[in-house]
Amino acid sequence: MTITITAFERSPDGGRGLARDTRVRWALEEVRQPYEVRLVSFRALKEPAHLALHPFGQIPTYEEGDLALFETGAIVFHIAERHAGLLPNADPNARARAITWMFAAVNTVEPPILELANAKLLEGDKPWSKERQHLVEDRVRSRMEQLSRRLGDADWLDGAFSAGDLMMVSVLLRLRSSSILDEYPNLAAYVARGEARPAYKRAFDAQLALYQTSR
Ligand SMILES: N[C@@H](CCC(=O)N[C@@H](CS)C(=O)NCC(=O)O)C(=O)O
Numbered sequence: 001m002t003i004t005i006t007a008f009e010r011s012p013d014g015g016r017g018l019a020r021d022t023r024v025r026w027a028l029e030e031v032r033q034p035y036e037v038r039l040v041s042f043r044a045l046k047e048p049a050h051l052a053l054h055p056f057g058q059i060p061t062y063e064e065g066d067l068a069l070f071e072t073g074a075i076v077f078h079i080a081e082r083h084a085g086l087l088p089n090a091d092p093n094a095r096a097r098a099i100t101w102m103f104a105a106v107n108t109v110e111p112p113i114l115e116l117a118n119a120k121l122l123e124g125d126k127p128w129s130k131e132r133q134h135l136v137e138d139r140v141r142s143r144m145e146q147l148s149r150r151l152g153d154a155d156w157l158d159g160a161f162s163a164g165d166l167m168m169v170s171v172l173l174r175l176r177s178s179s180i181l182d183e184y185p186n187l188a189a190y191v192a193r194g195e196a197r198p199a200y201k202r203a204f205d206a207q208l209a210l211y212q213t214s215r
Contacts, residue, residue, distance in 0.1 A: 001065045003035040015211035017204045020072045021060040023170035025203035027076045031083035073106045086163040101164025110171040112139040148184040169194030
C-alpha cells in the first residue's frame, strides 16, 4: 500500500530539514519503506480537506490505505511498530524504554526548545524579549544538562539506535542555530551521529531537493 506524507509546499527553513516531515521521512528510510509526498500550501493547511486529515492544520500527515495519522510521535511509532529496525524486538523491556524515549523527546525536551525558537522568531522585537530569552535559554540548558548526564559517553540513549533516538535527535536539531548544543559536546556528537546515518542523509536530501526544485 502506498504511503503518502504531507510536507510544506514552501518550507520556512528552505530545506534545512527542520520541518517535521523530515523525522517521518527518516523513519521511513530507516525501515526502507518507499513513500510519496504531497505538498501543501500554508493556505491549504487550514482548509477543510487538510483539516479532515489534521485537526490542527499542520504537517506532516501520514496516509496508508484507510489509515490517516497526524502527530510525528504517533506516526514514527506506527512505522516502528509495523516494520523492523526501529524498536527492539527480542526484549519487551528494552522496547518499552525506547518508546519512553520517544515520549520524552516530544513531551519533555521539545517544548523548551520550541519555546526558545518562538521567543526568537515571534517575540524578538518586544522590549522585554532579551530578558525573557535568558530565562527560556536557561530552561533549555536545564534539560540539556539532564539529557547530557544520562547519555554520558554512550552512542545512543539505550543500547542500539532506536525510534527514541530518531525522535530525540530530530528535536535537538532545532538547537543547531543557537550555541547551546555545543555547550554539551556529548549531545552535539550524538546529534552528529544521527545526521551521519545513511537513512537520515537520504531523508534530508529528499526534502532539500524538493525545495531546491520547487523554488
Ligand atoms: N506536534 C506536532 C507539531 C506539528 C507542527 O508544528 N508542524 C509545523 C511544521 S514543522 C506546522 O505545520 N506549522 C504550520 C502551522 O502550525 O500552521 C507534530 O509533532 O507533528
